[in-house]
Amino acid sequence: MLTVTDLSKSFISPDGERVEIVNVPAFALAADEQLALRGESGSGKTTFLNLIAGILAADTGRVTIEGAEMTALSEPRRDRLRAEKLGYIFQSFNLLQGYTVLENVVLGMSFGPRGADRAHAREMLERVGLGHRLDHFPGQLSSGQQQRVAVARALVNRPKLVLADEPTGNLDRKHAHESLVLIGEVCREHGAALLLVSHNEETLGHFQQRRDFAEINKGSAALQPAPKISGAP
Protein backbone atom coordinates (compact mmCIF):
# COMPACT_ATOMS: atom_id res chain seq x y z
CA MET A 1 0.00 0.00 0.00
CA LEU A 2 2.65 2.49 1.14
CA THR A 3 6.37 2.02 0.70
CA VAL A 4 9.04 4.53 1.55
CA THR A 5 12.63 4.05 0.39
CA ASP A 6 15.66 6.15 1.24
CA LEU A 7 13.54 9.21 1.90
CA SER A 8 15.37 12.27 3.14
CA LYS A 9 14.68 15.92 3.77
CA SER A 10 16.98 18.63 5.10
CA PHE A 11 16.46 22.23 6.10
CA ILE A 12 18.87 25.08 6.61
CA SER A 13 18.97 26.17 10.23
CA PRO A 14 19.18 29.89 11.22
CA ASP A 15 22.90 29.25 11.82
CA GLY A 16 23.27 28.33 8.19
CA GLU A 17 23.78 24.65 8.91
CA ARG A 18 22.02 21.98 6.92
CA VAL A 19 19.97 19.84 9.29
CA GLU A 20 18.60 16.56 8.09
CA ILE A 21 15.14 16.19 9.57
CA VAL A 22 14.05 13.01 7.85
CA ASN A 23 16.14 10.09 6.71
CA VAL A 24 14.02 7.00 6.39
CA PRO A 25 15.83 4.13 4.60
CA ALA A 26 12.76 1.92 4.49
CA PHE A 27 9.20 1.98 5.68
CA ALA A 28 6.03 0.18 4.59
CA LEU A 29 2.39 0.06 5.51
CA ALA A 30 -0.03 -2.57 4.29
CA ALA A 31 -3.58 -1.93 3.15
CA ASP A 32 -6.01 -1.91 6.10
CA GLU A 33 -3.08 -1.60 8.51
CA GLN A 34 -3.32 0.91 11.35
CA LEU A 35 0.02 2.02 12.74
CA ALA A 36 0.92 4.62 15.33
CA LEU A 37 4.38 6.23 15.26
CA ARG A 38 5.72 7.58 18.52
CA GLY A 39 7.99 10.61 18.39
CA GLU A 40 8.89 13.67 20.35
CA SER A 41 8.08 17.17 19.15
CA GLY A 42 10.53 18.27 16.47
CA SER A 43 11.57 14.74 15.64
CA GLY A 44 10.40 15.14 12.03
CA LYS A 45 7.10 13.22 12.24
CA THR A 46 5.06 15.95 10.55
CA THR A 47 7.73 16.42 7.88
CA PHE A 48 7.61 12.66 7.25
CA LEU A 49 3.82 12.78 6.78
CA ASN A 50 4.11 15.85 4.54
CA LEU A 51 6.66 14.05 2.38
CA ILE A 52 4.34 11.06 2.08
CA ALA A 53 1.45 13.36 1.22
CA GLY A 54 3.54 15.11 -1.41
CA ILE A 55 2.98 18.57 0.01
CA LEU A 56 6.67 18.80 0.68
CA ALA A 57 9.25 17.77 -1.89
CA ALA A 58 11.83 15.22 -0.73
CA ASP A 59 15.55 15.74 -1.27
CA THR A 60 16.01 12.10 -2.17
CA GLY A 61 14.14 8.84 -1.98
CA ARG A 62 10.86 7.34 -3.09
CA VAL A 63 7.32 7.27 -1.77
CA THR A 64 5.00 4.82 -3.48
CA ILE A 65 1.28 4.71 -2.80
CA GLU A 66 -0.67 1.85 -4.34
CA GLY A 67 1.99 1.47 -7.01
CA ALA A 68 2.15 5.16 -7.91
CA GLU A 69 5.48 6.75 -7.13
CA MET A 70 4.57 10.06 -5.54
CA THR A 71 8.13 11.41 -5.53
CA ALA A 72 8.54 10.86 -9.28
CA LEU A 73 5.39 12.70 -10.28
CA SER A 74 5.04 16.27 -11.45
CA GLU A 75 3.40 18.58 -8.95
CA PRO A 76 -0.04 18.60 -10.63
CA ARG A 77 -0.01 14.79 -10.67
CA ARG A 78 1.05 14.69 -7.04
CA ASP A 79 -1.89 16.96 -6.24
CA ARG A 80 -4.20 14.63 -8.14
CA LEU A 81 -2.79 11.53 -6.44
CA ARG A 82 -3.21 13.20 -3.04
CA ALA A 83 -6.80 14.10 -3.88
CA GLU A 84 -7.52 10.55 -5.02
CA LYS A 85 -5.72 8.35 -2.54
CA LEU A 86 -4.99 10.31 0.61
CA GLY A 87 -6.85 11.69 3.57
CA TYR A 88 -5.00 13.97 5.96
CA ILE A 89 -6.08 14.77 9.52
CA PHE A 90 -4.10 17.70 10.89
CA GLN A 91 -3.24 18.43 14.50
CA SER A 92 -4.95 21.82 14.34
CA PHE A 93 -7.79 20.41 12.20
CA ASN A 94 -7.10 22.99 9.48
CA LEU A 95 -10.75 23.54 8.74
CA LEU A 96 -11.67 26.38 6.45
CA GLN A 97 -13.19 28.87 8.87
CA GLY A 98 -15.25 30.75 6.30
CA TYR A 99 -16.95 27.63 5.01
CA THR A 100 -19.78 25.65 6.58
CA VAL A 101 -19.22 22.18 7.96
CA LEU A 102 -20.83 20.64 4.89
CA GLU A 103 -18.75 22.79 2.52
CA ASN A 104 -15.55 21.81 4.34
CA VAL A 105 -16.33 18.16 3.77
CA VAL A 106 -17.50 18.71 0.18
CA LEU A 107 -14.18 20.42 -0.57
CA GLY A 108 -12.46 17.28 0.71
CA MET A 109 -13.75 15.46 -2.35
CA SER A 110 -13.97 18.29 -4.86
CA PHE A 111 -10.48 17.86 -6.25
CA GLY A 112 -10.66 14.09 -6.50
CA PRO A 113 -11.95 11.98 -9.37
CA ARG A 114 -15.48 11.70 -8.02
CA GLY A 115 -15.95 15.43 -7.70
CA ALA A 116 -18.21 17.16 -5.22
CA ASP A 117 -21.00 14.92 -3.96
CA ARG A 118 -23.02 16.78 -1.35
CA ALA A 119 -25.20 13.78 -0.57
CA HIS A 120 -22.18 11.64 0.25
CA ALA A 121 -20.62 14.47 2.27
CA ARG A 122 -23.86 14.72 4.26
CA GLU A 123 -23.83 10.95 4.87
CA MET A 124 -20.25 11.18 6.06
CA LEU A 125 -21.11 13.94 8.50
CA GLU A 126 -24.07 11.93 9.77
CA ARG A 127 -21.70 9.02 10.28
CA VAL A 128 -19.48 11.14 12.55
CA GLY A 129 -22.52 12.48 14.39
CA LEU A 130 -22.69 15.93 12.89
CA GLY A 131 -25.75 15.57 10.68
CA HIS A 132 -27.39 18.36 12.65
CA ARG A 133 -24.50 20.81 12.25
CA LEU A 134 -24.21 20.92 8.46
CA ASP A 135 -24.69 24.66 8.12
CA HIS A 136 -22.61 25.63 11.12
CA PHE A 137 -19.23 27.23 10.75
CA PRO A 138 -16.17 25.65 12.42
CA GLY A 139 -15.97 28.52 14.90
CA GLN A 140 -19.43 27.56 16.16
CA LEU A 141 -18.33 24.01 17.03
CA SER A 142 -16.47 22.54 19.99
CA SER A 143 -12.93 21.20 19.47
CA GLY A 144 -14.26 17.65 19.48
CA GLN A 145 -16.84 18.47 16.83
CA GLN A 146 -14.22 20.23 14.71
CA GLN A 147 -12.06 17.14 14.92
CA ARG A 148 -14.98 15.02 13.70
CA VAL A 149 -15.42 17.38 10.74
CA ALA A 150 -11.71 16.92 9.97
CA VAL A 151 -12.16 13.14 10.14
CA ALA A 152 -15.19 13.29 7.84
CA ARG A 153 -13.28 15.48 5.39
CA ALA A 154 -10.26 13.15 5.37
CA LEU A 155 -12.40 10.09 4.70
CA VAL A 156 -15.16 11.42 2.47
CA ASN A 157 -13.20 10.70 -0.67
CA ARG A 158 -12.73 7.01 0.25
CA PRO A 159 -8.93 7.34 0.49
CA LYS A 160 -6.62 4.35 0.54
CA LEU A 161 -4.35 5.92 3.11
CA VAL A 162 -5.18 8.23 6.00
CA LEU A 163 -2.41 10.28 7.60
CA ALA A 164 -3.14 11.64 11.06
CA ASP A 165 -0.76 14.15 12.63
CA GLU A 166 -1.27 14.46 16.40
CA PRO A 167 -5.03 14.26 15.81
CA THR A 168 -5.84 14.55 19.49
CA GLY A 169 -3.36 17.30 20.29
CA ASN A 170 -6.05 19.90 20.79
CA LEU A 171 -8.63 17.70 22.50
CA ASP A 172 -9.36 16.87 26.09
CA ARG A 173 -9.08 13.27 27.25
CA LYS A 174 -12.71 12.33 26.67
CA HIS A 175 -12.87 13.83 23.19
CA ALA A 176 -9.44 12.44 22.33
CA HIS A 177 -10.64 8.94 23.14
CA GLU A 178 -13.83 9.35 21.14
CA SER A 179 -11.92 10.76 18.17
CA LEU A 180 -9.41 7.93 18.08
CA VAL A 181 -12.17 5.34 18.22
CA LEU A 182 -13.98 7.16 15.44
CA ILE A 183 -10.90 7.47 13.23
CA GLY A 184 -10.07 3.79 13.69
CA GLU A 185 -13.63 2.67 12.97
CA VAL A 186 -14.18 4.86 9.96
CA CYS A 187 -10.85 3.83 8.44
CA ARG A 188 -11.77 0.18 8.90
CA GLU A 189 -15.22 0.74 7.40
CA HIS A 190 -13.67 2.39 4.35
CA GLY A 191 -10.80 -0.05 4.04
CA ALA A 192 -8.22 2.71 4.46
CA ALA A 193 -4.77 2.23 5.96
CA LEU A 194 -4.00 4.59 8.84
CA LEU A 195 -0.66 6.09 9.74
CA LEU A 196 -0.86 8.16 12.91
CA VAL A 197 1.96 10.07 14.55
CA SER A 198 1.89 11.35 18.10
CA HIS A 199 4.03 11.98 21.15
CA ASN A 200 1.13 11.26 23.49
CA GLU A 201 1.34 7.86 25.15
CA GLU A 202 -2.36 7.73 25.83
CA THR A 203 -3.11 8.30 22.17
CA LEU A 204 -0.55 5.71 21.13
CA GLY A 205 -2.08 3.28 23.60
CA HIS A 206 -5.18 2.98 21.45
CA PHE A 207 -3.25 1.20 18.75
CA GLN A 208 -2.16 -2.38 18.69
CA GLN A 209 0.64 -1.59 16.29
CA ARG A 210 3.04 1.07 17.51
CA ARG A 211 6.56 1.99 16.53
CA ASP A 212 9.09 4.59 17.56
CA PHE A 213 9.67 7.09 14.79
CA ALA A 214 13.32 7.19 15.85
CA GLU A 215 13.58 3.51 14.84
CA ILE A 216 12.77 4.29 11.25
CA ASN A 217 14.17 7.82 11.01
CA LYS A 218 17.92 8.10 10.88
CA GLY A 219 17.95 11.88 10.39
CA SER A 220 20.37 13.79 12.57
CA ALA A 221 17.55 15.86 14.05
CA ALA A 222 16.07 12.70 15.47
CA LEU A 223 19.12 12.32 17.68
CA GLN A 224 18.87 15.79 19.14
CA PRO A 225 16.27 17.53 21.26
CA ALA A 226 13.72 19.48 19.19
CA PRO A 227 15.77 21.84 17.01
CA LYS A 228 14.18 25.14 16.06
CA ILE A 229 14.43 25.26 12.32
CA SER A 230 13.08 28.02 10.17
CA GLY A 231 10.63 26.76 7.56
CA ALA A 232 10.42 23.28 9.00
CA PRO A 233 7.05 22.22 10.34
Add this chain to the structure above:
Amino acid sequence: MTLPLIIYRSLRQHALSTIITAGSIALACGLLMCVWMVKTQSQTAFTQTTTGFDAVLGARGSKLQLVLNAIFHLEASAGNLAYADYEAIKRHPAVKAAIPIAVGDNLRGYRLVGTLPELFQQVEYTPGRKFALQTGGKIFRADAREAVVGAFAAERLRLNVGSRFRPFHGLAFDPKSEHTDDYVVSGILAQTNTPADRVIWIPLHGIQTMSGHDPKAATDVSAVLVQLRTPSAGFMLDLMYNKQGTRLTLAYPVGAIIAELFNKISWFDQVLTLVAYLVALVAAASVLTSIYNSMSARGRDLAILRALGAQRRTIFGAVVAEAACIGVLGAIAGYAVYFALFAGVAGVIRSQTGVVLNVLARHPVLWICPVAMIALCALGGIVPAFKAYRTPVAETLAPVS
Protein backbone atom coordinates in the same frame (compact mmCIF):
# COMPACT_ATOMS: atom_id res chain seq x y z
CA MET B 1 -19.30 24.00 -8.18
CA THR B 2 -15.94 24.14 -6.37
CA LEU B 3 -14.62 27.30 -7.99
CA PRO B 4 -17.83 29.31 -7.49
CA LEU B 5 -17.92 28.12 -3.86
CA ILE B 6 -14.33 29.22 -3.22
CA ILE B 7 -14.96 32.59 -4.87
CA TYR B 8 -18.28 33.12 -3.09
CA ARG B 9 -16.86 32.29 0.32
CA SER B 10 -13.83 34.46 -0.20
CA LEU B 11 -15.97 37.42 -1.26
CA ARG B 12 -18.21 36.83 1.78
CA GLN B 13 -15.25 36.60 4.13
CA HIS B 14 -13.95 39.93 2.87
CA ALA B 15 -17.35 41.50 2.39
CA LEU B 16 -16.37 45.00 3.45
CA SER B 17 -13.38 45.30 1.15
CA THR B 18 -15.42 43.60 -1.61
CA ILE B 19 -18.17 46.20 -1.25
CA ILE B 20 -15.76 49.13 -1.12
CA THR B 21 -13.79 47.89 -4.10
CA ALA B 22 -16.91 47.07 -6.12
CA GLY B 23 -18.22 50.51 -5.21
CA SER B 24 -15.17 52.26 -6.61
CA ILE B 25 -15.45 50.17 -9.78
CA ALA B 26 -19.14 51.06 -10.03
CA LEU B 27 -18.27 54.73 -9.72
CA ALA B 28 -15.58 54.49 -12.40
CA CYS B 29 -17.76 52.42 -14.74
CA GLY B 30 -20.85 54.58 -14.26
CA LEU B 31 -18.87 57.80 -14.66
CA LEU B 32 -17.17 56.60 -17.83
CA MET B 33 -20.43 55.46 -19.42
CA CYS B 34 -22.19 58.65 -18.37
CA VAL B 35 -19.49 60.97 -19.72
CA TRP B 36 -19.45 59.06 -22.97
CA MET B 37 -23.21 58.87 -23.42
CA VAL B 38 -23.89 62.48 -22.45
CA LYS B 39 -21.13 63.60 -24.80
CA THR B 40 -22.33 61.61 -27.81
CA GLN B 41 -26.04 62.08 -27.23
CA SER B 42 -25.88 65.79 -26.48
CA GLN B 43 -23.63 66.39 -29.47
CA THR B 44 -26.06 64.56 -31.73
CA ALA B 45 -29.11 66.14 -30.14
CA PHE B 46 -27.78 69.69 -30.24
CA THR B 47 -26.37 69.54 -33.74
CA GLN B 48 -29.58 68.01 -35.07
CA THR B 49 -31.80 70.44 -33.24
CA THR B 50 -32.62 73.01 -35.90
CA THR B 51 -36.36 73.08 -35.14
CA GLY B 52 -36.87 72.91 -38.88
CA PHE B 53 -34.78 75.91 -39.93
CA ASP B 54 -31.62 76.09 -42.00
CA ALA B 55 -30.40 79.53 -40.98
CA VAL B 56 -30.98 82.41 -38.64
CA LEU B 57 -30.77 86.07 -39.59
CA GLY B 58 -30.03 88.55 -36.84
CA ALA B 59 -28.21 91.71 -35.88
CA ARG B 60 -24.49 91.87 -36.58
CA GLY B 61 -22.66 89.75 -34.05
CA SER B 62 -21.79 86.21 -33.11
CA LYS B 63 -23.36 83.44 -35.15
CA LEU B 64 -23.26 81.14 -32.13
CA GLN B 65 -25.08 83.69 -29.99
CA LEU B 66 -27.66 84.08 -32.71
CA VAL B 67 -28.30 80.34 -32.93
CA LEU B 68 -28.35 79.88 -29.17
CA ASN B 69 -30.81 82.74 -28.82
CA ALA B 70 -33.13 82.00 -31.72
CA ILE B 71 -33.08 78.18 -31.85
CA PHE B 72 -32.21 77.12 -28.29
CA HIS B 73 -33.76 80.11 -26.52
CA LEU B 74 -30.58 80.60 -24.50
CA GLU B 75 -28.33 83.64 -24.25
CA ALA B 76 -29.37 87.24 -24.83
CA SER B 77 -30.29 88.59 -28.23
CA ALA B 78 -27.40 90.20 -30.08
CA GLY B 79 -29.74 93.07 -30.98
CA ASN B 80 -32.76 93.77 -33.13
CA LEU B 81 -33.25 94.03 -36.84
CA ALA B 82 -35.81 96.09 -38.67
CA TYR B 83 -39.06 94.55 -39.86
CA ALA B 84 -37.98 95.57 -43.37
CA ASP B 85 -35.01 93.19 -43.09
CA TYR B 86 -37.45 90.40 -42.29
CA GLU B 87 -39.58 91.30 -45.27
CA ALA B 88 -36.53 91.49 -47.50
CA ILE B 89 -35.30 88.00 -46.69
CA LYS B 90 -38.83 86.63 -46.88
CA ARG B 91 -39.11 87.90 -50.41
CA HIS B 92 -35.74 86.47 -51.45
CA PRO B 93 -36.28 83.79 -54.10
CA ALA B 94 -33.90 81.38 -52.38
CA VAL B 95 -35.95 81.46 -49.19
CA LYS B 96 -38.76 79.00 -48.78
CA ALA B 97 -40.06 80.41 -45.49
CA ALA B 98 -39.04 83.06 -42.98
CA ILE B 99 -40.52 83.39 -39.50
CA PRO B 100 -39.65 86.37 -37.34
CA ILE B 101 -39.23 86.07 -33.59
CA ALA B 102 -39.00 88.66 -30.84
CA VAL B 103 -37.74 88.10 -27.35
CA GLY B 104 -37.32 90.16 -24.22
CA ASP B 105 -39.87 88.93 -21.68
CA ASN B 106 -40.33 85.91 -19.43
CA LEU B 107 -42.76 84.21 -17.13
CA ARG B 108 -41.00 83.13 -13.95
CA GLY B 109 -37.81 82.42 -15.87
CA TYR B 110 -39.41 80.78 -18.94
CA ARG B 111 -38.99 82.84 -22.08
CA LEU B 112 -41.77 84.50 -23.96
CA VAL B 113 -41.10 84.41 -27.69
CA GLY B 114 -43.19 86.45 -30.04
CA THR B 115 -43.80 84.94 -33.45
CA LEU B 116 -46.38 84.38 -36.16
CA PRO B 117 -49.02 81.61 -36.10
CA GLU B 118 -47.44 80.30 -39.32
CA LEU B 119 -44.67 78.77 -37.22
CA PHE B 120 -47.14 76.20 -35.90
CA GLN B 121 -49.08 75.81 -39.14
CA GLN B 122 -46.30 75.49 -41.72
CA VAL B 123 -43.04 74.46 -40.14
CA GLU B 124 -41.95 70.90 -39.56
CA TYR B 125 -39.75 71.10 -36.46
CA THR B 126 -38.29 67.74 -37.40
CA PRO B 127 -38.77 66.03 -40.79
CA GLY B 128 -42.39 64.90 -41.10
CA ARG B 129 -43.53 66.47 -37.82
CA LYS B 130 -45.34 69.73 -37.32
CA PHE B 131 -46.14 71.28 -33.97
CA ALA B 132 -49.33 69.83 -32.48
CA LEU B 133 -51.51 71.07 -29.68
CA GLN B 134 -52.71 69.05 -26.75
CA THR B 135 -56.46 68.37 -26.65
CA GLY B 136 -58.65 71.41 -26.25
CA GLY B 137 -56.11 73.99 -27.35
CA LYS B 138 -55.80 76.29 -30.32
CA ILE B 139 -53.08 78.43 -31.81
CA PHE B 140 -53.05 82.03 -30.67
CA ARG B 141 -54.52 84.71 -32.92
CA ALA B 142 -51.97 87.20 -34.23
CA ASP B 143 -53.85 90.16 -32.83
CA ALA B 144 -54.93 88.70 -29.46
CA ARG B 145 -53.22 88.49 -26.07
CA GLU B 146 -53.09 84.74 -26.24
CA ALA B 147 -50.29 82.29 -25.67
CA VAL B 148 -49.32 78.78 -26.75
CA VAL B 149 -47.18 77.19 -24.08
CA GLY B 150 -44.48 74.56 -24.63
CA ALA B 151 -45.16 71.23 -22.87
CA PHE B 152 -42.26 71.47 -20.39
CA ALA B 153 -42.94 75.09 -19.48
CA ALA B 154 -46.67 74.37 -19.03
CA GLU B 155 -45.89 71.48 -16.71
CA ARG B 156 -43.43 73.50 -14.64
CA LEU B 157 -45.55 76.63 -14.53
CA ARG B 158 -48.78 74.63 -14.03
CA LEU B 159 -50.47 76.36 -16.95
CA ASN B 160 -53.54 74.98 -18.66
CA VAL B 161 -55.76 76.16 -21.47
CA GLY B 162 -57.58 79.18 -20.07
CA SER B 163 -54.88 80.03 -17.50
CA ARG B 164 -54.08 83.74 -17.28
CA PHE B 165 -50.73 85.32 -16.62
CA ARG B 166 -48.80 88.57 -16.79
CA PRO B 167 -45.34 88.48 -18.36
CA PHE B 168 -42.26 89.89 -16.65
CA HIS B 169 -39.78 92.11 -18.40
CA GLY B 170 -36.34 90.80 -19.37
CA LEU B 171 -35.00 87.32 -19.93
CA ALA B 172 -34.26 86.72 -16.24
CA PHE B 173 -37.13 86.60 -13.78
CA ASP B 174 -37.50 89.68 -11.58
CA PRO B 175 -40.78 89.84 -9.61
CA LYS B 176 -40.64 93.64 -9.61
CA SER B 177 -40.72 93.93 -13.39
CA GLU B 178 -44.20 92.60 -14.09
CA HIS B 179 -45.95 93.92 -17.20
CA THR B 180 -49.57 94.98 -16.98
CA ASP B 181 -50.63 92.99 -20.04
CA ASP B 182 -52.89 90.01 -19.31
CA TYR B 183 -52.46 86.93 -21.43
CA VAL B 184 -54.60 83.84 -21.63
CA VAL B 185 -53.32 80.42 -22.58
CA SER B 186 -55.03 79.30 -25.77
CA GLY B 187 -53.14 76.03 -26.20
CA ILE B 188 -50.45 73.72 -24.86
CA LEU B 189 -48.02 72.22 -27.35
CA ALA B 190 -47.58 68.48 -27.47
CA GLN B 191 -44.08 67.51 -26.37
CA THR B 192 -41.51 67.94 -29.14
CA ASN B 193 -38.30 67.18 -27.20
CA THR B 194 -36.87 70.40 -28.61
CA PRO B 195 -36.14 73.78 -27.04
CA ALA B 196 -39.67 74.82 -28.10
CA ASP B 197 -40.97 72.87 -25.11
CA ARG B 198 -39.55 75.48 -22.73
CA VAL B 199 -41.03 78.49 -24.46
CA ILE B 200 -44.23 80.48 -24.03
CA TRP B 201 -45.18 81.55 -27.52
CA ILE B 202 -47.19 84.72 -27.98
CA PRO B 203 -48.00 86.83 -31.05
CA LEU B 204 -45.08 88.82 -32.43
CA HIS B 205 -47.13 91.94 -32.05
CA GLY B 206 -47.56 91.18 -28.33
CA ILE B 207 -43.83 91.35 -27.59
CA GLN B 208 -43.39 94.37 -29.81
CA THR B 209 -46.10 96.34 -28.08
CA MET B 210 -45.80 95.02 -24.54
CA SER B 211 -46.39 97.73 -21.96
CA GLY B 212 -43.10 99.36 -20.99
CA HIS B 213 -41.25 98.35 -24.17
CA ASP B 214 -39.61 101.09 -26.24
CA PRO B 215 -42.25 102.29 -28.77
CA LYS B 216 -39.43 103.10 -31.21
CA ALA B 217 -38.66 99.39 -31.48
CA ALA B 218 -42.29 98.41 -31.83
CA THR B 219 -41.79 96.92 -35.27
CA ASP B 220 -38.33 95.42 -34.75
CA VAL B 221 -37.74 91.69 -34.51
CA SER B 222 -34.97 89.84 -32.63
CA ALA B 223 -34.19 87.33 -35.38
CA VAL B 224 -35.62 85.66 -38.43
CA LEU B 225 -35.72 81.88 -38.71
CA VAL B 226 -35.11 80.89 -42.31
CA GLN B 227 -35.92 77.82 -44.39
CA LEU B 228 -34.03 77.63 -47.69
CA ARG B 229 -35.14 76.13 -50.94
CA THR B 230 -31.73 74.55 -51.58
CA PRO B 231 -28.57 74.10 -49.48
CA SER B 232 -26.54 76.15 -51.97
CA ALA B 233 -28.82 79.09 -51.29
CA GLY B 234 -27.31 79.28 -47.83
CA PHE B 235 -23.87 80.03 -49.20
CA MET B 236 -25.30 82.69 -51.46
CA LEU B 237 -27.06 84.37 -48.51
CA ASP B 238 -23.94 83.93 -46.38
CA LEU B 239 -22.00 85.87 -48.99
CA MET B 240 -24.67 88.51 -49.21
CA TYR B 241 -25.15 89.14 -45.49
CA ASN B 242 -21.86 88.19 -43.89
CA LYS B 243 -19.23 89.07 -46.44
CA GLN B 244 -20.76 91.84 -48.52
CA GLY B 245 -23.07 93.29 -45.88
CA THR B 246 -22.09 94.89 -42.58
CA ARG B 247 -25.36 95.29 -40.68
CA LEU B 248 -26.68 91.77 -40.28
CA THR B 249 -25.43 88.25 -39.59
CA LEU B 250 -26.67 85.08 -41.16
CA ALA B 251 -25.95 81.97 -39.09
CA TYR B 252 -25.75 79.09 -41.55
CA PRO B 253 -25.77 76.12 -41.33
CA VAL B 254 -27.26 75.89 -37.84
CA GLY B 255 -25.93 72.38 -37.04
CA ALA B 256 -22.36 73.28 -38.01
CA ILE B 257 -22.38 76.31 -35.73
CA ILE B 258 -23.44 74.18 -32.75
CA ALA B 259 -20.80 71.59 -33.70
CA GLU B 260 -18.25 74.39 -33.45
CA LEU B 261 -19.44 75.04 -29.92
CA PHE B 262 -18.84 71.38 -29.05
CA ASN B 263 -15.39 71.61 -30.56
CA LYS B 264 -14.66 74.62 -28.37
CA ILE B 265 -15.73 72.83 -25.20
CA SER B 266 -14.28 69.46 -26.18
CA TRP B 267 -11.48 70.00 -23.62
CA PHE B 268 -14.10 69.75 -20.93
CA ASP B 269 -15.28 66.25 -21.82
CA GLN B 270 -11.66 65.25 -22.39
CA VAL B 271 -10.95 66.26 -18.80
CA LEU B 272 -14.02 64.36 -17.61
CA THR B 273 -13.00 61.29 -19.61
CA LEU B 274 -9.48 61.50 -18.22
CA VAL B 275 -10.88 61.69 -14.69
CA ALA B 276 -13.07 58.67 -15.39
CA TYR B 277 -10.07 56.72 -16.76
CA LEU B 278 -8.06 57.60 -13.67
CA VAL B 279 -10.91 56.48 -11.43
CA ALA B 280 -10.98 53.22 -13.41
CA LEU B 281 -7.25 52.73 -12.89
CA VAL B 282 -7.52 53.50 -9.20
CA ALA B 283 -10.41 51.03 -8.95
CA ALA B 284 -8.34 48.31 -10.64
CA ALA B 285 -5.43 49.10 -8.33
CA SER B 286 -7.74 48.85 -5.33
CA VAL B 287 -8.81 45.38 -6.51
CA LEU B 288 -5.15 44.44 -6.66
CA THR B 289 -4.28 45.84 -3.24
CA SER B 290 -7.37 44.62 -1.42
CA ILE B 291 -6.93 41.04 -2.66
CA TYR B 292 -3.17 41.20 -2.27
CA ASN B 293 -3.46 42.42 1.31
CA SER B 294 -5.95 39.70 2.13
CA MET B 295 -3.52 37.07 0.88
CA SER B 296 -1.63 36.93 4.17
CA ALA B 297 -4.85 36.19 6.02
CA ARG B 298 -5.94 33.71 3.37
CA GLY B 299 -2.65 31.89 3.04
CA ARG B 300 -3.75 29.14 5.43
CA ASP B 301 -7.05 28.62 3.58
CA LEU B 302 -5.19 28.36 0.29
CA ALA B 303 -2.68 25.92 1.77
CA ILE B 304 -5.55 23.79 3.12
CA LEU B 305 -7.13 23.72 -0.32
CA ARG B 306 -3.79 22.71 -1.79
CA ALA B 307 -3.44 19.96 0.84
CA LEU B 308 -6.89 18.73 -0.17
CA GLY B 309 -5.63 18.31 -3.71
CA ALA B 310 -6.32 21.69 -5.33
CA GLN B 311 -3.72 22.40 -7.97
CA ARG B 312 -1.73 25.61 -8.13
CA ARG B 313 -3.50 26.64 -11.31
CA THR B 314 -6.87 26.12 -9.59
CA ILE B 315 -5.82 28.48 -6.81
CA PHE B 316 -4.43 30.95 -9.35
CA GLY B 317 -7.65 30.78 -11.36
CA ALA B 318 -9.80 31.18 -8.26
CA VAL B 319 -8.04 34.41 -7.26
CA VAL B 320 -8.20 35.87 -10.78
CA ALA B 321 -11.85 34.83 -11.05
CA GLU B 322 -12.52 36.44 -7.67
CA ALA B 323 -11.02 39.71 -8.91
CA ALA B 324 -13.14 39.43 -12.05
CA CYS B 325 -16.23 38.78 -9.90
CA ILE B 326 -15.55 41.98 -7.97
CA GLY B 327 -15.39 43.62 -11.39
CA VAL B 328 -18.74 42.05 -12.35
CA LEU B 329 -20.35 43.29 -9.13
CA GLY B 330 -18.87 46.72 -9.76
CA ALA B 331 -20.02 46.73 -13.38
CA ILE B 332 -23.59 45.79 -12.39
CA ALA B 333 -23.64 48.52 -9.76
CA GLY B 334 -22.02 50.75 -12.40
CA TYR B 335 -25.25 50.61 -14.40
CA ALA B 336 -27.12 51.97 -11.39
CA VAL B 337 -24.53 54.76 -11.08
CA TYR B 338 -24.81 55.40 -14.82
CA PHE B 339 -28.60 55.62 -14.81
CA ALA B 340 -28.61 57.89 -11.75
CA LEU B 341 -25.91 60.21 -13.15
CA PHE B 342 -27.34 60.24 -16.65
CA ALA B 343 -30.88 60.91 -15.42
CA GLY B 344 -29.56 63.82 -13.35
CA VAL B 345 -27.54 65.31 -16.21
CA ALA B 346 -30.35 64.73 -18.73
CA GLY B 347 -32.78 66.43 -16.34
CA VAL B 348 -30.54 69.49 -16.08
CA ILE B 349 -30.03 69.62 -19.87
CA ARG B 350 -33.75 69.28 -20.47
CA SER B 351 -34.68 71.97 -17.98
CA GLN B 352 -32.01 74.33 -19.29
CA THR B 353 -32.33 73.73 -23.03
CA GLY B 354 -35.40 71.62 -23.70
CA VAL B 355 -33.21 69.04 -25.45
CA VAL B 356 -34.08 65.54 -24.29
CA LEU B 357 -31.41 62.85 -23.87
CA ASN B 358 -32.58 59.24 -23.82
CA VAL B 359 -31.40 57.39 -20.73
CA LEU B 360 -32.37 54.06 -22.30
CA ALA B 361 -30.49 54.66 -25.55
CA ARG B 362 -28.16 51.85 -26.60
CA HIS B 363 -24.54 52.37 -27.43
CA PRO B 364 -21.56 49.98 -27.66
CA VAL B 365 -19.87 51.82 -24.78
CA LEU B 366 -22.57 50.42 -22.49
CA TRP B 367 -21.10 46.94 -22.85
CA ILE B 368 -17.55 47.75 -23.81
CA CYS B 369 -16.95 49.76 -20.65
CA PRO B 370 -18.20 47.11 -18.16
CA VAL B 371 -16.38 44.33 -20.03
CA ALA B 372 -13.17 46.36 -20.08
CA MET B 373 -13.59 47.09 -16.38
CA ILE B 374 -14.04 43.38 -15.59
CA ALA B 375 -10.96 42.57 -17.68
CA LEU B 376 -9.00 45.28 -15.87
CA CYS B 377 -10.05 43.82 -12.52
CA ALA B 378 -9.05 40.32 -13.62
CA LEU B 379 -5.71 41.79 -14.64
CA GLY B 380 -5.44 43.38 -11.21
CA GLY B 381 -6.03 39.93 -9.72
CA ILE B 382 -2.99 38.42 -11.41
CA VAL B 383 -0.43 39.75 -8.92
CA PRO B 384 -2.22 38.41 -5.83
CA ALA B 385 -3.04 35.23 -7.76
CA PHE B 386 0.65 34.73 -8.35
CA LYS B 387 1.28 35.18 -4.64
CA ALA B 388 -1.43 32.59 -3.96
CA TYR B 389 0.11 30.33 -6.59
CA ARG B 390 3.39 30.33 -4.69
CA THR B 391 1.88 29.57 -1.27
CA PRO B 392 4.16 27.00 0.43
CA VAL B 393 1.72 24.38 1.69
CA ALA B 394 3.71 22.56 4.38
CA GLU B 395 5.15 25.73 5.92
CA THR B 396 1.81 27.50 5.94
CA LEU B 397 0.05 24.54 7.52
CA ALA B 398 2.59 24.18 10.34
CA PRO B 399 0.65 24.14 13.62
CA VAL B 400 0.40 27.56 15.24
CA SER B 401 1.55 27.33 18.82
